[in-house]
Amino acid sequence: xxxxxxxxxxxxPSTTSPPPGRRxxxxxxxxxxxxxxxxxxxxxxxxxEFGRHGxxxxxxxxxxxxxxVTKPMLYAYFDSKDGLYLACLERIAARVITAIDEAxxxxxxxxxxxxxPHTVLTGLxxxxxxRRHAWFVLYDRTLPPGSExxxxxxxxxxxxxxxxxxxxxxxLRGHGNExxxxxDALKHVWTGAVSSxxxxxxxxxxxxxxxxxxxxxxxLKAIRTA
Numbered sequence: 001x002x003x004x005x006x007x008x009x010x011x012x013p014s015t016t017s018p019p020p021g022r023r024x025x026x027x028x029x030x031x032x033x034x035x036x037x038x039x040x041x042x043x044x045x046x047x048x049e050f051g052r053h054g055x056x057x058x059x060x061x062x063x064x065x066x067x068x069v070t071k072p073m074l075y076a077y078f079d080s081k082d083g084l085y086l087a088c089l090e091r092i093a094a095r096v097i098t099a100i101d102e103a104x105x106x107x108x109x110x111x112x113x114x115x116x117p118h119t120v121l122t123g124l125x126x127x128x129x130x131r132r133h134a135w136f137v138l139y140d141r142t143l144p145p146g147s148e149x150x151x152x153x154x155x156x157x158x159x160x161x162x163x164x165x166x167x168x169x170x171x172l173r174g175h176g177n178e179x180x181x182x183x184d185a186l187k188h189v190w191t192g193a194v195s196s197x198x199x200x201x202x203x204x205x206x207x208x209x210x211x212x213x214x215x216x217x218x219x220l221k222a223i224r225t226a
Contacts, residue, residue, distance in 0.1 A: 041067045042077060044131070047088045051133025054142035055085050055149065085137075085149055092134040093156035099127035100163045114174065116167055117190070121197065121216045125209035132202045139195070164191050 033041075045066035049058045060081055064071040078084040103123035104116065128134060138157065143150040168190050169183040177183075201212050 038067075038069070039077060042069075042074060042084070043088055043091060046074075046084050047092065047131055047134045047137055050085055050088055050140070051131075051136040054136070054140050055081075056142035058085075060084075082147075082149060086152060088134070088137050089149065089153055089156070092131070092137050093153075093159075095127050095134075096124065096138060097156070097159055097163070099123040100160065104163065104167055114171075116171060118213070118217055118220055120167065121194070122209075122213040124194070124198070125201065125212045128198075129209040132198075132205070135198045135202065161187070161191065164194075 042063070046058075046063045049063045049066065053059070058081075060071050060074055063084070064074055067074075074084060078087055100120055100123060103120040138153060138160075140153060143153055165183065165187045168186040169180075172179070172183050172186060197212075197216065201207055207215070
């Protein structure tokens with residue numbers, strides 16, 4: 001028995017600190033909804049709101065209405081608008097990076113490298129199908145310069161750029177091209193194309209992830225044979 005538990009009578013509230021990320025006294029849930037489920041609801045609604053309107057114009061009141069809770073409840077769970085945005089950002093960055101990592105983890109070889117662009121795009125469409133506007137949380141232009149949010153978003157975007165650089169360099173090597181400037185130029189072409197395709201997909205909500213994958217297969221084939 002350690003010094004903390006010694007002298008603590010049965011039924012006496014613990015004096016230990018709450019788990020990281022949870023303030024003492026926060027509710028376990030609201031209206032009978034378990035805390036974890038409520039957090040999922042809040043994050044889903046906030047991601048949609050931030051993705052559609054950007055951090056600067058997003059409304060905590062609108063997020064609360066989407067979830068069916070009060071605005072103070074959002075602050076009870078995430079402390080601030082910035083705290084909620086950061087939680088959404090970390091969540092979507094992990095999802096996007098994981099999707100790209102998994103797409104790039106296929107076996108080596110010319111055939112795999114040739115198919116890599118389509119595999120990555122398919123992975124992204126699949127990962128974001130139910131939360132398309134989350135893409136704009138990761139690439140939000142309204143984040144204040146020098147802010148913690150801008151720095152965090154930039155860190156994640158740099159990680160994605162690093163994966164893009166690895167993939168485009170591998171694609172060129174498969175064609176016998178080792179020029180680093182060619183690889184850098186192709187990385188910029190690729191990241192711009194991905195951003196444009198994501199914007200187009202978001203503007204066409206009737207298009208499923210599978211339909212986008214099929215469409216991109218056609219487009220990439222047309223580019224290769226042009």
